[in-house]
Amino acid sequence: MNVNNKYSKIQRISGLWCLVALFTILLTACSADETQTVATFTNLVMEDNFDVEGRPDASIWGYDIGTGVNGWGNQELQYYTSRPENVTVENGVLLITAQQEAFENSQYTSARLLTKDLFEQQYGRFEARIRLPYGQGIWPAFWMLGADIDENPWPGAGEIDIMEYRGQNPTVLIGSVHGPGYSGGQAISKEYVLENDRFDTGFHVFGIEWGPEYINYYVDDVLYNQITPEDVTGTWVFNKPFYILMNLAVGGTFVGSPNAETQFPQSMIVDYVRVYEQ
Amino acid sequence: MKNKNYISLRSVLFLCLGIVVLSGCERDFSDDVEFATFPANGDVFIDAFSAGLDYFPFVDAGADPEAFSVATDDNVFMGSAAMRFDVPAFGNGFVGAAFNTTVNRDLSSFDALTFYAKASQAASINAIGFGISAETSNKFQVTLNNLAVSTRWEKYVIPIPDASKLVNETGMFWLAEGASFEGDEGGYILWLDEVQFEKLGTVAQPNPAIFAGAELVEQAFTGSNIPITGLTQTFNLDNGVNQTVTVAPSYFDFSSTDENVALVSELGEISIVGEGTSTISAILGNVRANGSLEVTSNGALQTAPEPTTPAANVKSIFSDAYTNDTASNFSPGFGGSTTEVSVTSTSGGDVLAYTNNNFTGIIFENTVDASGLTFMHVDVYVQEAGTEVGIQIRDIGANLTLETDVNTGLPTGDDADRRFDLTGLTVGQWTSFDIALDGDIASQKNNLGALILTGGPNFIFDNIYFYTE
Numbered sequence: 001m002n003v004n005n006k007y008s009k010i011q012r013i014s015g016l017w018c019l020v021a022l023f024t025i026l027l028t029a030c031s032a033d034e035t036q037t038v039a040t041f042t043n044l045v046m047e048d049n050f051d052v053e054g055r056p057d058a059s060i061w062g063y064d065i066g067t068g069v070n071g072w073g074n075q076e077l078q079y080y081t082s083r084p085e086n087v088t089v090e091n092g093v094l095l096i097t098a099q100q101e102a103f104e105n106s107q108y109t110s111a112r113l114l115t116k117d118l119f120e121q122q123y124g125r126f127e128a129r130i131r132l133p134y135g136q137g138i139w140p141a142f143w144m145l146g147a148d149i150d151e152n153p154w155p156g157a158g159e160i161d162i163m164e165y166r167g168q169n170p171t172v173l174i175g176s177v178h179g180p181g182y183s184g185g186q187a188i189s190k191e192y193v194l195e196n197d198r199f200d201t202g203f204h205v206f207g208i209e210w211g212p213e214y215i216n217y218y219v220d221d222v223l224y225n226q227i228t229p230e231d232v233t234g235t236w237v238f239n240k241p242f243y244i245l246m247n248l249a250v251g252g253t254f255v256g257s258p259n260a261e262t263q264f265p266q267s268m269i270v271d272y273v274r275v276y277e278q
Numbered sequence: 279m280k281n282k283n284y285i286s287l288r289s290v291l292f293l294c295l296g297i298v299v300l301s302g303c304e305r306d307f308s309d310d311v312e313f314a315t316f317p318a319n320g321d322v323f324i325d326a327f328s329a330g331l332d333y334f335p336f337v338d339a340g341a342d343p344e345a346f347s348v349a350t351d352d353n354v355f356m357g358s359a360a361m362r363f364d365v366p367a368f369g370n371g372f373v374g375a376a377f378n379t380t381v382n383r384d385l386s387s388f389d390a391l392t393f394y395a396k397a398s399q400a401a402s403i404n405a406i407g408f409g410i411s412a413e414t415s416n417k418f419q420v421t422l423n424n425l426a427v428s429t430r431w432e433k434y435v436i437p438i439p440d441a442s443k444l445v446n447e448t449g450m451f452w453l454a455e456g457a458s459f460e461g462d463e464g465g466y467i468l469w470l471d472e473v474q475f476e477k478l479g480t481v482a483q484p485n486p487a488i489f490a491g492a493e494l495v496e497q498a499f500t501g502s503n504i505p506i507t508g509l510t511q512t513f514n515l516d517n518g519v520n521q522t523v524t525v526a527p528s529y530f531d532f533s534s535t536d537e538n539v540a541l542v543s544e545l546g547e548i549s550i551v552g553e554g555t556s557t558i559s560a561i562l563g564n565v566r567a568n569g570s571l572e573v574t575s576n577g578a579l580q581t582a583p584e585p586t587t588p589a590a591n592v593k594s595i596f597s598d599a600y601t602n603d604t605a606s607n608f609s610p611g612f613g614g615s616t617t618e619v620s621v622t623s624t625s626g627g628d629v630l631a632y633t634n635n636n637f638t639g640i641i642f643e644n645t646v647d648a649s650g651l652t653f654m655h656v657d658v659y660v661q662e663a664g665t666e667v668g669i670q671i672r673d674i675g676a677n678l679t680l681e682t683d684v685n686t687g688l689p690t691g692d693d694a695d696r697r698f699d700l701t702g703l704t705v706g707q708w709t710s711f712d713i714a715l716d717g718d719i720a721s722q723k724n725n726l727g728a729l730i731l732t733g734g735p736n737f738i739f740d741n742i743y744f745y746t747e
Contacts, residue, residue: 134483134514168518171480196479198516261520263485 038218039209041125041276049272050094056087060119063087064112064247066104072112073154076139077251077258079106087111093269096248098138100264108264112247120147120241125276126162127207127218128246133266134200137258138167139249140268142206144242155183158237160215163206166255167266170198173206175217177227181234188232190217190225203271211278212239246270315445316384320475322377322391322450325357330381331450341374341454342366355394355431355471365401365455367465372456376410378448385444388475391420391436391451395427398467402426403455407436409526411449418443419526427468437481437521439511439529440563450475480516486562487512488530488546489569496571497661498550499579502622502631506532506546508569511562530560530567540573550575581626582657582708582740587747593646594743595729598627603744604644612638617731627740629659635667635734637687640742645678646726651744653712659738660703667700667733673719674727687730694718695730708740715744 048060063082064072071077078098080086086109088095098110128142141164146157159178166172176189194204209216215238217225229236248268251257258264321328326348335343342364349362363373391408402424409419422436438444451473457464490508498504509530512522527546534540534548539556541549548558548571555574560567585592585599594600596608608619608630617638622631632638654671674680675692682689689695696719703709715723726744 136518166518169516170482170514170518171516196477198480198482200514201482 036221036223038221038223039125039127039207039216039276041209041278043277044274045121045124045277046119046275047272048094049092050089050270051092053089053091054084056089056094056113060115061113062116062118064114067106071252072249074249074252074254076249077106077137078108078110078249079104080112080247081109082111083109085109087113093271094246096140096246096268096270098133098248098250098264098266100258108250108258110248110250112245114145114243114245116145116147116243118243119275120243121275121277122239122241123211123277125207125209126244126274127205128163128273129203129205129271130163131201131203131269131271132165132170132199133167133248133268134170134198135167135258135262135266137251137255137262138266139252139255140165140167141245141247141249143245145245146237147241147243154178156180156237158240158242159183159187160208160210160238160242161187161189162208162217163219164254165199167200167262168255170200171195173199173219175208175225177215177232177238179232179234179237182232186233188227192217192219192222192224194219203269210238244273244275246273316382316447318384318387319381320383320385320388322393322473322475323361323470324472324474325359327377328379328450330379331377332380334376334378336374336376336454339374340371342371345371345373346375349469353396353467353469355396355469357471360469360471361473363453363455363468363470365464365466365468366457368457368460368462370464372454373468374454374456376452377450378411379450380448382446382448383444383450385438385447385475386441388441388444388477389438389481390476390478391438391473392433392476392478393473394431394433394471395425396429396431396469397427398429399463400426400428401455401463401466401468403453403468404458405455406453407523408451409444409447409449410452411447413448416449417526417528418447419449421524422521423524431471435478435481435515435521436523437511437513437515438475439484439486439523439525442563443529478516481513483514484563484565485512485514485520486510486525486530486560486565486567487569488558488560488567489571491568493569494571496573496633498573498575499577499622499624500550500552500575501578501624502550503620504548504550504571504573505618505620506542506548506558506560506571507618509546525562530562532558532560534558539575548573553577579622579624579626579629579659579738580708581624582629582659583710585655585741585743587655587743587745591651591747592743592745593648593651595640595642595646596628596630596739597741597743599741600743603646604642606643607641610639610641617735622738630739630742632731632734632739633736635731635736637730637732639731640729641680642727645674645724646744648715648723648726648744651723651746652715653746654715654742654744655710655712656700656742657708657710657740658700658703659708659740660705660736662736663705665703665705665734665737667703667731667737669698669700669713670730670732671696671698671713671715671719671726672728672730673722673725675722675725678725678727680728694722699733710741 144160149157161176164174171194173192176187178187349360354360407421532542536556539554558571593603617635672695681691696717698713
């Protein structure tokens, strides 16, 4: 009952907001800047533009190797390596590439980069400019985990998924948080559908702006979600440092297996990763 | 007068250009600004025929011209009208028509033909697409085969293989659907609505193919021609589906690594012009197509032995030495047949070249009365050791109908045949056979109607004729 009341209130408020926004747009329709403000933190504290050919910057990026436990908890099919076939910097971009090849009892190889113990931060604006791969069973992600995960296992440590995407849905972005009581299938999540465009045909900026009691999700110039403690069905675990991960998974429960039409290799192409604070 | 108008229009355009440059806007005129262009109208049938659109049923091919109507009842997806096609039951013709415009359209800014469809029963539309155009001999035809439709309105997308080719198009839409055998779906209604070309922006990841994506290696003779088959374009759609369409050759740019060996025409016909090896490949919309053909010619095909039987004793089917007794259909298109056949011109006259044969036939347009004849002659040439070819000389009986048990391949009804295997063939030379008209057709050979050919898979025939000594 309470929940219902709250919901309708939010509805009414957002309805009012739309009306206000409409008037504003009508009044300012001829002004130069019609771009939505999606982020306000501008103090750059970390960036990797992937301008040095070869290995990614070892002072920022480490690797997860292998298959983890049960395919990294999701029955994923790939074996993660740090070989150049799976991760390399070329022509100003980072290439994370999934290959179809027999390797250490897996049928696919790929890579997962992470900044654990190298770069961790509480709050801030985290964004990356990425061109995504495509095809059934292809699962790229740009995400974060609570830096205390070794002492405070998942989902207690918390997870912020800035970008997840299923290769079989090339227009759909998914942004989520996972925490105690709201993990896996119960994650707090929102999909954003790109209109008249796709995520695998050009670069898009995927980001969050994260502060005390809120995480704002944006893609390009669109702010498409805000998650606050009121939205999660458990403890808010996002008032502590997190580290960044980028990976390209193949198969698993979230996307299903690749099929005969899935083309390999598939690359997730990262132009930059940037972190700002307020 | 017209000319004057044109010049003044030009100066207006020039003035506009000046203003644009001065105001520093980033929107530029294209280089093509002075060329005439056709309107970029993507509408085909929204609530009525779009501007200039007309209905051209394939009446000559047996289509029912009454099958199409405009629905204004409850069976409309959006607006006030939809296209309605009444698909006849088996034996009563089919739905087949092109919808073309008298006003040419520029479709280069679109990426797909889209429409909503539903049917009175679940069905599979045999062929649907665009680019049927008499003026260009269907140069830019696109076909989506076996499109499954349901009893609910759903949106369908037929991607344009390379829209830059469609600057001057009249063939907006076509379809062919009917019951092709007893028991095939028919006697139902198909509705289409909101048929239009659109810029979806989500038609991506082009993956064209020639030769169905196969990397072929073949021998050929100088002077012969080989058609490029299996031409498709595949796009990934926003729902993750890889949608493949069959594409006319002119969408592709073909190339030959050695033009002293092989040339490729815009219509996808390879001409072998000299000895050597050349690889044929293709590009569609700046993307390299999967599939290729490495063709090697060791020179011209030697001429088959010259027939010596007097013409008075011969009823010929295929030979440069005799006048044909009847015209024949060399590509009967039997269901399930993989055979490609071409009448190939060589310096020694025409030959019949069969590739990838499983079974095919030569269907005589008029039956041959071989009552007074005793043999059939055929010359065969093979390039692969172990090649054997089966011939069935078929008498189709008094009802003049080819009747075959589709399960066993044996003649039924009043048909009879004589079967013979061409074996012991020597690679690289012609072998001649004289097959006695005996066995099951010994006393029934007055209505010879067909030769059924099995095996191979690759062989060349010449001098096929019936005769008596």
